[in-house]
Amino acid sequence: AQSVSQHNHHVILSEAASLELGCNYSYGGTVNLFWYVQYPGQHLQLLLKYFSGDPLVKGIKGFEAEFIKSKFSFNLRKPSVQWSDTAEYFCAVDTGRRALTFGSGTRLQVQP
Amino acid sequence: GAGVSQSPSNKVTEKGKDVELRCDPISGHTALYWYRQSLGQGLEFLIYFQGNSAPDKSGLPSDRFSAERTGGSVSTLTIQRTQQEDSAVYLCASSPRTSGGIRNEQFFGPGTRLTVL
Secondary structure, eight states: OOEEEOOOSEEEEETTOOEEEOOEEEOSSOOEEEEEEEOTTSOEEEEEEEOSSOSEEEOGGGOEEEEEGGGTEEEEEESSOOGGGOEEEEEEEEOSSSSOEEOOOEEEEEEO | OOOOEEEOSEEEEOTTOOEEEEEEOOTTOOEEEEEEEOTTOOEEEEEEEETTSOOBOTTOOSTTEEEEESTTSOEEEEEOSOOGGGOEEEEEEEEOOOBTTBOOOOEEOOOEEEEEO
16 A cells, blocks of 8 residues: 655754755555645645646745655755744645545744 | 535544534535544545545444445534544545546645544
8 A cells, every 4th residue: 555754753943944844655656746734723735736747846835846756755845944834744645546645744843 | 715614623522422523525526535633643544435436435444434425515424432542633625526537636624623532
């Protein structure tokens, strides 16, 4: 069965620092990839998605992610984080077989 | 338009009682999903409905869990004889009709926080 690994469980950064959150999945076939974000007290919402084409995907709020097929990775990046980016971030994989498979999440805390 | 709604937002129940959680998907979305999010964990898939097809129940943790979707819209997740380990946030999501096997993004509701005492 497919799985998704997010190795960073809790990340603490200062404002303006650069961010990279790791996401690796285990599935050999075609995948669709997602990053979701959950701000404190809010719904899960889509940050960005990759279906096909350019492996560098840009999402909302200055986030981007790069799909590297050979590494089974879809890391999330942001050049300069803000306090408002404090949230929990979930990577998810869709293999077309059923619902999304989510990673365990990374809690990001940005200190002003 | 309106997003996915869930009710109740919070539910506290005693061990052994049955509970029903409701999900109203976005109008026109044919796919509906239930997930469970336990403290410090990711989202655990429970069940998936796609149109009129038989639901994928492969994620249900035990036979105490069941779900139905009436008229291709509203869904109810029922947990019978609740246990303390059932305490979690139950999330519902919906997505538009899939095309050629490619799925669209899922839109999530606010969740129902279930506490079993």
